[in-house]
Amino acid sequence: MKTVEITSGVHWVGVKDWDRKIFDALIPLPHGTSYNAYLVMGSEKTALIDTVNPGFEGELEDKINEIMDVADIDYIVMNHAEPDHSGAIPYLLERNEKAVLVATKKGADIARAYYDVPEDRVMVVKDGDEVSLGGRTLRFIEAPWLHWPETMFTYLVEDRILFTCDFFGTHLARGFYDDGVPDILTHAQRYFGEIMMPFSAMARKALQKIGELEIEMIAPSHGPVYRNPRRIIEAYKGWSNGKTREKVLIAYVSMYGTNEGMIKELATRLTAEGIEVVVYNLVNLDIGEIAKDLVDSRAIVLAAPTVLGGAHPLAVYAAYLVKALRPPAEYAVLIGSHGWHGRSNDALLEVLGGVNLELLGTLDVHARPRRGDYNELLRLTNLLIKKVRGDEND
Numbered sequence: 579m580k581t582v583e584i585t586s587g588v589h590w591v592g593v594k595d596w597d598r599k600i601f602d603a604l605i606p607l608p609h610g611t612s613y614n615a616y617l618v619m620g621s622e623k624t625a626l627i628d629t630v631n632p633g634f635e636g637e638l639e640d641k642i643n644e645i646m647d648v649a650d651i652d653y654i655v656m657n658h659a660e661p662d663h664s665g666a667i668p669y670l671l672e673r674n675e676k677a678v679l680v681a682t683k684k685g686a687d688i689a690r691a692y693y694d695v696p697e698d699r700v701m702v703v704k705d706g707d708e709v710s711l712g713g714r715t716l717r718f719i720e721a722p723w724l725h726w727p728e729t730m731f732t733y734l735v736e737d738r739i740l741f742t743c744d745f746f747g748t749h750l751a752r753g754f755y756d757d758g759v760p761d762i763l764t765h766a767q768r769y770f771g772e773i774m775m776p777f778s779a780m781a782r783k784a785l786q787k788i789g790e791l792e793i794e795m796i797a798p799s800h801g802p803v804y805r806n807p808r809r810i811i812e813a814y815k816g817w818s819n820g821k822t823r824e825k826v827l828i829a830y831v832s833m834y835g836t837n838e839g840m841i842k843e844l845a846t847r848l849t850a851e852g853i854e855v856v857v858y859n860l861v862n863l864d865i866g867e868i869a870k871d872l873v874d875s876r877a878i879v880l881a882a883p884t885v886l887g888g889a890h891p892l893a894v895y896a897a898y899l900v901k902a903l904r905p906p907a908e909y910a911v912l913i914g915s916h917g918w919h920g921r922s923n924d925a926l927l928e929v930l931g932g933v934n935l936e937l938l939g940t941l942d943v944h945a946r947p948r949r950g951d952y953n954e955l956l957r958l959t960n961l962l963i964k965k966v967r968g969d970e971n972d
């Protein structure tokens with residue numbers, strides 16, 4: 579893909595990484611991703627906003643050189659220091675002897691630590707600082723902890739374009755503008771769950787800050803550019819406020835079908851009652867999908883057998899994810915099983931210690947479910963339905 583001029587004098591010079599399968603050695607990328615970098619041309623100066631993942635430096639350079647000599651860039655703005663956006667900085671600073679790196683104070687510290695950027699090539703900016711490019715102004719907006727401590731946004735004042743790096747991002751190689759990707763909000767929700775959900779309070783602060791701006795376009799550094807910024811801003815407001823739905827996320831693992839039988843029963847009953855249910859077998863785990871559904875689920879059910887005196891390791895992992903991602907769910911149910919000594923629920927509760935979830939109950943099946951287990955499951959299911967619907971007084 580060549581460069582794209584998103585508005586006169588503002589060029590996308592990023593990279594589409596169609597082939598990438600995994601992010602942060604953790605999150606599957608079923609649709610690849612992109613590393614968006616933008617060249618902003620003023621009448622006197624030029625700025626590059628964000629760069630690309632290591633390994634794509636040459637492609638970035640070629641794209642910049644289609645428009646101008648890379649050696650003539652004046653500012654390299656680093657909205658975020660994570661290597662997928664800043665990995666090309668050392669390469670660019672070698673190719674260009676005059677450009678300075680623009681970053682927050684924390685960003686500058688991180689750039690020095692990761693990339694040995696010399697002191698005299700860093701320009702530290704703080705909230706509200708502006709840099710004139712000639713007829714165009716870059717304004718820097720500190721937006722820390724989205725999702726590292728140093729993050730900021732850059733606002734192109736005259737064109738009303740907000741460059742937000744990871745915030746509002748999607749892991750999509752396909753599509754260039756949001757209006758060309760009908761299911762963009764699903765991908766954005768997945769990305770929010772994976773990356774931003776643990777920092778929802780900081781996301782709310784950032785949204786409040788940018789609420790004062792006129793925004794015509796949002797240009798994140800992963801995925802499509804938003805020409806309709808309202809829709810994604812409203813979606814982010816809901817997600818970061820922890821707005822949940824009448825929805826239950828069920829994650830289970832089952833070696834010989836005991837837990838599977840229980841959660842099938844549970845899921846069928848919930849569905850028949852009109853409650854939205856998503857069921858994940860942890861054996862085929864795509865944690866991005868779970869993260870997406872954790873964003874708006876009101877309750878979580880984990881089901882797992884006892885293995886080697888604890889819970890099945892995949893369920894331990896799922897419980898750890900719930901703890902780490904800090905979803906807004908209010909209720910939990912744990913289902914377990916054992917052959918001779920039940921331990922799985924206790925082991926999961928240990929992992930979930932400190933998580934703000936009301937435990938509606940646990941069920942522990944010995945070997946295979948019997949009438950008493952099904953009765954208890956029904957009782958728990960009915961309680962879950964009431965809680966998820968908010969029928970507290972029934």
Ligand SMILES: Cc1cc2nc3c(=O)[nH]c(=O)nc-3n(C[C@H](O)[C@H](O)[C@H](O)COP(=O)(O)O)c2cc1C
Nearest residue numbers: 832833834835836837883885886887916917918919
């Ligand atoms: C590899 C393996 C390890 C197990 N370890 C334990 C254990 O430590 N304690 C126990 O009570 N049962 C243990 N079990 C028995 C299972 O917990 C029991 O069969 C359970 O009902 C399986 O539920 P599932 O079919 O949903 O996986 C083990 C089973 C297997 C296959």
